[in-house]
Amino acid sequence: MSSAATQKRGFGAMLWDYLTTVDHKKIGILYLIGGGFFFLLGGLEAMIIRIQLLVPENDFISAGLYNEMITMHGTTMIFLAAMPLLLGLMNVIMPLQIGARDVAFPFLNSLGFWLFFLGGILLNCSWFLGGAPDAGWTSYAPLSVQSPGHGVDFYVMGLQLSGAGTLIGGINFLVTIVTMRAPGMTYMRMPLFTWTTFITSILILFAFPALTVGLFLLMFDRMMGAAFFDVALGGNAIIWQHLFWIFGHPEVYILILPAFGVFSEILPTFSKKRLFGYTAMVFATILIAFLGFMVWAHHMFTVGLGPVANAIFAIATMAIAIPTGIKIFNWLATMWGGSIRINSAMLWALAFVPTFTIGGMTGVMLASTVADYQYHDTYFVVAHFHYVIVGGVVFGILAALHYWWPKIFGRILNEAMGKIAFWLFFIGFHLTFFVQHFLGLMGMPRRYWVFLEGQGLDTGNLVSSIGAFLMGIGGLIFLINIIYSSVKGEKASADPWDGRTLEWATASPPVHYNFKQLPLVRGLDPLWIEKMEGKGKITPAEPLDEIHMPNGSILPLIMTIGFFIASFGFIYQTDHKAWLIAIYVGMAIALGAMLTRSLKDDHGYHISKEELEREAE
Amino acid sequence: MSHDHSLNPETMPQEPEKATHEGKNKFLGLWFFLGGETVLFASLFGTYLALRNSTADGPSSQDLFGLELVFIMTILLLTSSLTSVYAMYHMKNNDFAKMQLWLGVTALLGVGFLAFEIYEFAHYITDYGFTFRSSAFGSAFYTLVGFHGGHVAFGLSWIIVLMARNAKRGLNLYNAPKFYSFSLYWHFIDVVWVFIFTVVYLMGMVS
Numbered sequence: 001m002s003s004a005a006t007q008k009r010g011f012g013a014m015l016w017d018y019l020t021t022v023d024h025k026k027i028g029i030l031y032l033i034g035g036g037f038f039f040l041l042g043g044l045e046a047m048i049i050r051i052q053l054l055v056p057e058n059d060f061i062s063a064g065l066y067n068e069m070i071t072m073h074g075t076t077m078i079f080l081a082a083m084p085l086l087l088g089l090m091n092v093i094m095p096l097q098i099g100a101r102d103v104a105f106p107f108l109n110s111l112g113f114w115l116f117f118l119g120g121i122l123l124n125c126s127w128f129l130g131g132a133p134d135a136g137w138t139s140y141a142p143l144s145v146q147s148p149g150h151g152v153d154f155y156v157m158g159l160q161l162s163g164a165g166t167l168i169g170g171i172n173f174l175v176t177i178v179t180m181r182a183p184g185m186t187y188m189r190m191p192l193f194t195w196t197t198f199i200t201s202i203l204i205l206f207a208f209p210a211l212t213v214g215l216f217l218l219m220f221d222r223m224m225g226a227a228f229f230d231v232a233l234g235g236n237a238i239i240w241q242h243l244f245w246i247f248g249h250p251e252v253y254i255l256i257l258p259a260f261g262v263f264s265e266i267l268p269t270f271s272k273k274r275l276f277g278y279t280a281m282v283f284a285t286i287l288i289a290f291l292g293f294m295v296w297a298h299h300m301f302t303v304g305l306g307p308v309a310n311a312i313f314a315i316a317t318m319a320i321a322i323p324t325g326i327k328i329f330n331w332l333a334t335m336w337g338g339s340i341r342i343n344s345a346m347l348w349a350l351a352f353v354p355t356f357t358i359g360g361m362t363g364v365m366l367a368s369t370v371a372d373y374q375y376h377d378t379y380f381v382v383a384h385f386h387y388v389i390v391g392g393v394v395f396g397i398l399a400a401l402h403y404w405w406p407k408i409f410g411r412i413l414n415e416a417m418g419k420i421a422f423w424l425f426f427i428g429f430h431l432t433f434f435v436q437h438f439l440g441l442m443g444m445p446r447r448y449w450v451f452l453e454g455q456g457l458d459t460g461n462l463v464s465s466i467g468a469f470l471m472g473i474g475g476l477i478f479l480i481n482i483i484y485s486s487v488k489g490e491k492a493s494a495d496p497w498d499g500r501t502l503e504w505a506t507a508s509p510p511v512h513y514n515f516k517q518l519p520l521v522r523g524l525d526p527l528w529i530e531k532m533e534g535k536g537k538i539t540p541a542e543p544l545d546e547i548h549m550p551n552g553s554i555l556p557l558i559m560t561i562g563f564f565i566a567s568f569g570f571i572y573q574t575d576h577k578a579w580l581i582a583i584y585v586g587m588a589i590a591l592g593a594m595l596t597r598s599l600k601d602d603h604g605y606h607i608s609k610e611e612l613e614r615e616a617e
Numbered sequence: 618m619s620h621d622h623s624l625n626p627e628t629m630p631q632e633p634e635k636a637t638h639e640g641k642n643k644f645l646g647l648w649f650f651l652g653g654e655t656v657l658f659a660s661l662f663g664t665y666l667a668l669r670n671s672t673a674d675g676p677s678s679q680d681l682f683g684l685e686l687v688f689i690m691t692i693l694l695l696t697s698s699l700t701s702v703y704a705m706y707h708m709k710n711n712d713f714a715k716m717q718l719w720l721g722v723t724a725l726l727g728v729g730f731l732a733f734e735i736y737e738f739a740h741y742i743t744d745y746g747f748t749f750r751s752s753a754f755g756s757a758f759y760t761l762v763g764f765h766g767g768h769v770a771f772g773l774s775w776i777i778v779l780m781a782r783n784a785k786r787g788l789n790l791y792n793a794p795k796f797y798s799f800s801l802y803w804h805f806i807d808v809v810w811v812f813i814f815t816v817v818y819l820m821g822m823v824s
Contacts, residue, residue: 104642104645104646105642105646167653171646171649171650171653172646174646174649175642175645175646175649178645179638179641179642179645205649205652205656206652206656207656208653209653209654209656209657209660210656210657212657212660213657213660213661213664214660217664217756217760220749220760221756224749224750225750226749226750226756226760227673227750227751227752227753227755228664228668228753228757228760230753232673233671233673233753234668234670234671234672234673234752234753235668235671235753236667236668236671236753239663239664239667242663243660243663243664246660595778598775598778598782599778599782601791603791
């Protein structure tokens with residue numbers, strides 16, 4: 001095995017390998033590490049928020065710092081934790097599921113990761129350079145334009161970088177799924193996780209450019225004296241809200257659809273049944289994505305767009321409940337009569353169904369325009385989106401990590417610790433957020449630094465904070481589980497869960513070229529078909545022949561460092577024109593790296609047939 | 618190595634840009650990218666439409682725009698799109714010299730367009746005091762038209778680098794998709810200009 005050779009190399013060689021890698025599995029692991037790191041940061045920020053709200057009129061942190069905390073918690077969790085963790089899972093699993101050896105653009109895949117990671121680092125540099133952004137994760141103008149200091153500038157440049165990375169990743173996945181499916185893998189034979197990756201990528205492609213433009217406008221206003229949001233010069237602050245939510249609403253489906261895909265893999269596997277209503281699941285996914293683009297103004301019901309606009313957006317929003325309902329019933333029907341095995345991955349999936357349904361119900365409540373005037377900007381909204389994003393996305397990520405950990409890292413996560421972490425996190429989650437519905441209905445506004453004593457908000461906030469601690473402990477136990485399992489965990493076989501899809505037909509972890517011979521796909525759940533027909537092994541679609549692989553490259557990292565330097569230039573040139581040098585130097589590095597990439601031919605390399613024959617299974 | 622991608626009339630496939638797996642990926646990836654670019658420009662157009670009358674007592678579109686200049690720019694850019702079609706025609710016939718020639722013409726027309734645009738901006742700034750900062754209309758105008766101009770400039774650097782890099786080695790299956798991707802991108806830039814011509818200049822003259 002080649003892994004023996006891998007272990008002998010020094011730390012420096014391994015570091016260089018990861019800095020230059022274009023292997024989708026390694027890039028996926030980098031995404032998981034990066035996303036995990038930012039998840040911890042975001043979690044820490046959440047704990048600080050809940051400590052501040054533990055008792056009435058608390059002064060654990062100052063009002064200004066509190067604003068920075070809520071802004072960074074939201075921004076970090078959405079852009080730097082949830083999305084990268086999902087992109088990491090997609091990166092590792094999707095090519096395996098469609099029987100491909102890599103993604104369509106391995107170089108761009110690496111560039112996408114580095115842009116995300118350095119964008120996140122840039123954003124967090126603000127903590128040490130005069131204060132983090134404090135205009136909320138939605139960064140509404142004119143507050144975001146007026147916000148003093150450089151905090152919001154870091155928000156703009158950090159999100160611009162990481163957003164570009166996400167867009168690149170989305171295009172890459174789209175092309176991969178269209179052109180690189182194994183022989184016989186028709187669209188309607190693709191596993192649901194691949195389907196949701198595909199649809200999510202379409203959402204990324206059409207949603208992120210709106211954010212790009214919004215961020216450019218904010219950047220021009222803050223750093224170059226433009227007047228987009230400056231009412232005195234004819235500007236209009238509502239433009240930001242439109243652009244932000246034209247991106248922002250599809251964004252929540254970018255987050256939740258892959259999680260839906262994860263559950264659609266886990267529930268059939270551990271129920272020993274094929275997914276109920278596969279076709280309906282695919283079309284429900286497409287329908288959610290489609291409707292997801294026409295509901296953005298439901299975030300703006302109280303702006304004053306008028307009754308007609310509000311009514312249209314309200315109805316479109318409620319319509320999303322239908323495809324989502326289809327999915328919920330299909331998951332239930334998948335389990336119905338199955339031979340259910342409950343382990344950590346399955347626990348997260350089971351907990352997801354009722355939790356997400358509650359979040360969906362409050363979503364329909366919020367979609368009602370008239371009622372929304374009451375809920376708007378209260379803790380009811382906070383409770384709602386944590387039910388769908390934690391109860392849907394985070395549960396989905398944790399389920400996926402338990403499920404695919406053996407495939408990605410070759411070891412099985414400890415079950416006992418997995419279950420303890422689950423119960424603490426699950427109970428803690430409902431303690432934290434269920435009560436927030438009622439705090440909101442009682443009138444507690446979101447984003448407020450303190451609340452007053454004797455208004456009936458004390459107990460609810462105390463309960464909520466206690467729940468947050470339980471979630472924190474649950475998260476820590478999951479972290480300990482990762483460390484413990486990577487040292488002492490049980491070695492995983494190729495197919496530890498008796499799986500149904502192609503990724504379980506590769507070794508755990510897979511060899512760097514994934515498949516020695518591309519697999520022949522004969523139907524939905526290809527591995528299961530072969531198992532049922534007694535072979536248990538995938539039929540190859542081609543004779544053993546040499547394999548073409550891409551070369552690694554340091555250029556994506558250099559390119560990103562260039563943009564990183566230029567970002568500092570853009571941020572600080574308002575203070576002193578000497579910072580323009582940083583822009584020129586940074587852009588020269590980035591464009592120079594692009595030029596190098598363009599001028600230098602890169603044909604990749606071939607693994608010879610003899611070499612493949614030598615490598616025993 | 619037996620992986621020689623160079624072409625001769627016998628091995629010439631019908632569509633050299635899509636003959637290799639990498640070529641097919643590039644072709645499709647660029648189409649998707651243009652889909653994202655469409656949303657980018659749509660957002661900029663939306664912003665412009667919302668702000669085009671917000672002149673803050675500064676010059677308005679009627680004061681500024683002159684159709685003669687914009688007409689010349691439109692002709693230059695539309696013609697450059699046509700010449701890039703000629704270049705792709707010669708690529709498919711494996712006539713590298715003629716492809717380079719027409720790409721060169723395309724680049725020249727692009728440079729001409731860009732020069733006129735720079736002249737236009739300079740004219741507005743010096744003669745009318747109409748700048749990026751003078752009103753929300755100014756910000757929206759320079760951002761929308763400037764983003765387009767930036768795309769033209771990027772496309773020009775792209776094609777010049779491609780032409781220079783491949784000048785001596787001719788056409789092969791490795792670089793054919795690159796030339797083809799450029800031509801697709803160039804058409805897109807052209808289409809965006811048609812909308813700018815209509816929405817910014819024509820509508821700005823009549824309203």
